[in-house]
Amino acid sequence: MRLLRPGLTTAEAQQARSFADWVLKLGGGVLPGKHLFGSVDADWIEIPSDLLRVSDGDKEKAIVDAVSTDLHRFLTDPAYLRDRAVVTQDVDVLNNIVLDMVPGELKTYLSADSISASETVTQDLHLMFPIEYLNTLAPSGVPPHALTLQIGRHAYHAVTKH
Numbered sequence: 001m002r003l004l005r006p007g008l009t010t011a012e013a014q015q016a017r018s019f020a021d022w023v024l025k026l027g028g029g030v031l032p033g034k035h036l037f038g039s040v041d042a043d044w045i046e047i048p049s050d051l052l053r054v055s056d057g058d059k060e061k062a063i064v065d066a067v068s069t070d071l072h073r074f075l076t077d078p079a080y081l082r083d084r085a086v087v088t089q090d091v092d093v094l095n096n097i098v099l100d101m102v103p104g105e106l107k108t109y110l111s112a113d114s115i116s117a118s119e120t121v122t123q124d125l126h127l128m129f130p131i132e133y134l135n136t137l138a139p140s141g142v143p144p145h146a147l148t149l150q151i152g153r154h155a156y157h158a159v160t161k162h
Helices: 010-028 059-067 078-082 091-101
Strands: 106-110 146-150
Touching (some): 059 091
16 A cells, blocks of 8 residues: 555554554455444444545545545646546546546546357347446446546546455
8 A cells, every 4th residue: 555655754654554563454354344223234334533534515525525635736746646546436426526636528428338250159149238238237346337538637546446
């Protein structure tokens, strides 16, 4: 993780190390689970209060504002953009908020989804998997059907929700 960078105070380094350890435990499935909301299994994870962002308004916008402070000032700095991340199930909502914050012309590119013809596949495969359905699929590591980019800016493919 890039959390432990040169120039941190001892307290900042300890806080970054603690956060990195928590994230690794979360990803490794070793954090203790809790029974909440009448759940049978202990499948809820408690998120430390210092990692939570509380907002009475637009919660997604509050997250983006907290992570992307001074976005307009550092917009052309690839290191600034690379060093910011949000763990979320709906990365598309946050990406759209960031795109709306950035001045400039946007261009949307659409994928060309289809099913390849094959001798071993039924002729009616296009009826089973219409193009509209294929356009909704979002496999990990593959850009979405509608990819909106800003002309003249660096493009970073976000980690998808899978």
